[in-house]
Amino acid sequence: MIVPTLNELVPSYIKGFDAYIPSKPDPELKKLFGCTRLYRLNNNENPLGPPPAAQEVLCRFHPPLAAVYPSGDSYYLREKLAEMHGLHPEQILVGNGANEVITFVIKAFCEAGDNIITADKTFAVYEWVAIFSGYEARLVPLKDLVFDDEGMLERIDGRTKIIFICNPNNPTGTYWNREKLCRFLDSIDGKQIVVVDEAYFEFVEKEDFPDGISLLDRYPNLVVFRTFSKMYGLAGLRIGYLAGNKDVVEIIRRACVVYSVNTLAQEAALRALDDREDHIRRTRNLLREEKDYLRRHLTALKLPFVINEGNFVMVKLPMSDTLAYRKLMGRGVMVRTMTGFRFPNYIRITIARHEAMEALVDGLKTIL
Numbered sequence: 282m283i284v285p286t287l288n289e290l291v292p293s294y295i296k297g298f299d300a301y302i303p304s305k306p307d308p309e310l311k312k313l314f315g316c317t318r319l320y321r322l323n324n325n326e327n328p329l330g331p332p333p334a335a336q337e338v339l340c341r342f343h344p345p346l347a348a349v350y351p352s353g354d355s356y357y358l359r360e361k362l363a364e365m366h367g368l369h370p371e372q373i374l375v376g377n378g379a380n381e382v383i384t385f386v387i388k389a390f391c392e393a394g395d396n397i398i399t400a401d402k403t404f405a406v407y408e409w410v411a412i413f414s415g416y417e418a419r420l421v422p423l424k425d426l427v428f429d430d431e432g433m434l435e436r437i438d439g440r441t442k443i444i445f446i447c448n449p450n451n452p453t454g455t456y457w458n459r460e461k462l463c464r465f466l467d468s469i470d471g472k473q474i475v476v477v478d479e480a481y482f483e484f485v486e487k488e489d490f491p492d493g494i495s496l497l498d499r500y501p502n503l504v505v506f507r508t509f510s511k512m513y514g515l516a517g518l519r520i521g522y523l524a525g526n527k528d529v530v531e532i533i534r535r536a537c538v539v540y541s542v543n544t545l546a547q548e549a550a551l552r553a554l555d556d557r558e559d560h561i562r563r564t565r566n567l568l569r570e571e572k573d574y575l576r577r578h579l580t581a582l583k584l585p586f587v588i589n590e591g592n593f594v595m596v597k598l599p600m601s602d603t604l605a606y607r608k609l610m611g612r613g614v615m616v617r618t619m620t621g622f623r624f625p626n627y628i629r630i631t632i633a634r635h636e637a638m639e640a641l642v643d644g645l646k647t648i649l
């Protein structure tokens with residue numbers, strides 16, 4: 282018997298791909314950087330946690346239920362979401378975070394030789410999943426920090442299957458308004474799947490910001506992503522979903538792993554929706570105040586910044602972002618370095634409670 286060497290077993294597109302290295306747990310980081318408390322401002326989490334009703338359902342979880350498989354298709358959650366969005370439950374697919382539904386869509390529509398199109402400076406998971414699955418990712422540069430509609434249309438060819446638009450965009454916070462999104466979808470005219478990732482939907486207060494789900498009636502090829510990780514504060518439980526037209530979702534469902542969404546996540550998400558209004562108002566108020574605070578202090582420090590929609594901001598530093606990261610970690614503030622997002626020497630900061638924002642500003646003052 283001939284045993285192939287490991288190298289021979291590995292596809293070429295995996296050979297050239299580096300694994301993503303997640304950050305270490307807090308206690309390890311505190312030891313490593315010698316700090317006693319740590320503000321995590323790197324993952325766009327909600328500092329207020331989940332809505333109170335969702336917290337209560339977590340406290341009351343009946344431990345023996347952990348032995349029982351969850352609903353394989355998030356039955357009640359899909360019913361609730363359908364009612365909320367005026368859809369049929371079959372138009373919704375729940376996943377282990379929006380990250381998982383990205384993989385469902387790519388698996389459902391791409392085969393060898395196909396490509397996807399997205400921006401160069403956006404959420405990187407669309408690009409990564411395409412590449413490590415063996416498909417080409419065509420990255421169109423942002424134009425003035427905004428997704429470039431014309432540029433993306435020009436890159437489409439006969440093998441383009443999916444176009445990913447992050448609205449508002451992580452990390453620039455810029456967005457396409459309703460008119461621009463509709464014009465783009467009209468140009469595509471149903472020939473590709475268009476995914477609009479609305480992970481930060483609930484943070485946006487602008488009048489002209491489009492609710493992608495309300496456009497599903499008009500555009501049969503549209504797929505919209507939402508998540509419970511950001512506004513709803515359930516990132517640790519991993520739950521997100523996509524909405525689309527029945528035909529499209531029926532195809533995507535063939536490429537999805539059932540039972541990937543745990544019982545606690547489903548129950549907490551259900552309750553989070555029931556208790557969302559006050560939670561969303563409190564979160565938006567906090568963001569408005571702390572964005573103002575950062576605008577004032579970053580201006581005084583003469584640091585260029587990008588503050589738009591979403592619960593994050595970007596700051597440009599006159600030093601390497603990895604050096605700034607290490608120095609800020611020493612002061613108990615964890616930010617996201619942005620060189621990996623193709624924004625060299627930028628950091629991205631999650632908007633959090635005032636004491637965390639003060640620690641960040643103090644940290645920036647001392648390291649500059």
Ligand SMILES: *Cc1c(COP(=O)(O)O)cnc(C)c1O
Pocket residue numbers: 325377378379380381404447451478480507508509510511516519520521
């Ligand atoms: C955080 C984020 C997600 C992933 O969310 P999960 O539901 O936690 O997997 C998806 N898209 C964007 C743009 C994000 O920032």
